[in-house]
Amino acid sequence: MALINLNHTDDAYDGYDACPARSVQQETAVGAGAQILLLALLGTAIGMGTAGWLTGLAFAFASWAVLSRALHRSRLPSFGPANRVTLGRATLVGGVTALVADSFRSAPPVSLLVGLTAVALILDGVDGRVARRTGTSTPLGARFDMEVDAFLILVLSVYVALDLGPWVLLIGGMRYVFVAAARVWTWLTAPLPPSTARKTVAALQGVLLLLAGAELLPRPGNAGVVAVALGLLVWSFGRDVRWLWRRSRVAAAPATTVRELVAR
Numbered sequence: 001m002a003l004i005n006l007n008h009t010d011d012a013y014d015g016y017d018a019c020p021a022r023s024v025q026q027e028t029a030v031g032a033g034a035q036i037l038l039l040a041l042l043g044t045a046i047g048m049g050t051a052g053w054l055t056g057l058a059f060a061f062a063s064w065a066v067l068s069r070a071l072h073r074s075r076l077p078s079f080g081p082a083n084r085v086t087l088g089r090a091t092l093v094g095g096v097t098a099l100v101a102d103s104f105r106s107a108p109p110v111s112l113l114v115g116l117t118a119v120a121l122i123l124d125g126v127d128g129r130v131a132r133r134t135g136t137s138t139p140l141g142a143r144f145d146m147e148v149d150a151f152l153i154l155v156l157s158v159y160v161a162l163d164l165g166p167w168v169l170l171i172g173g174m175r176y177v178f179v180a181a182a183r184v185w186t187w188l189t190a191p192l193p194p195s196t197a198r199k200t201v202a203a204l205q206g207v208l209l210l211l212a213g214a215e216l217l218p219r220p221g222n223a224g225v226v227a228v229a230l231g232l233l234v235w236s237f238g239r240d241v242r243w244l245w246r247r248s249r250v251a252a253a254p255a256t257t258v259r260e261l262v263a264r
Helices: 002-046 050-074 081-102 110-134 139-164 166-184 196-213 219-263
Strands: none
Touching: 002 050, 002 081, 002 110, 050 081, 050 139, 081 110, 081 139, 110 139, 110 196, 139 166, 139 196, 139 219, 166 196, 166 219, 196 219
């Protein structure tokens, strides 16, 4: 009887799980549709070129594919209000990405790029609050939020680098270099303690890059703003890497002591 009940429960669970899974995947499809709609509006408004269209569509497809796969693997029962906010931010980031790609061919309206970026940055503080207030915080949601932030910083650094030079790309590329390094030195993958300073520095990157890209300051002023952003980011990453390295040394010390005792 126990075996029969267990099998029956599994069947019922599978049937119950299918509907939420479809609902979650539908939300990602809606996000991709919203992205394409935004691209169409931008294309109509500014006559966006082929590079902008292709880059925007590639972003929409890649975002949909990666997010759909992550949701399938996480088996979340629902998408959640916080993830909807983050998905909205991702849509705006896709629009910014298309405009930046188009800027290699022509000069898109700065006010439009600044407007989309500003809304995306403002919403960055909304999804976390929504997740906490609704009790829907998940590792996937936190990772989704972080990846959207990181890609926006990368895109903004590309845009500002067109005027100030390739050194600005260090800001957008630093996080991805860290991730690549963690594949070689696994001690970099250890969880970091919460840090207000780290969060503040991360938030300032987008604000300072946006200020430089808005062309409100003379070129030397923009270079100074970006240099401050880069300096803060190097300090933040350096502090975290140093903490992780020290932690790895402490963790390795007991194992070394045991091997020495065994050898004796």
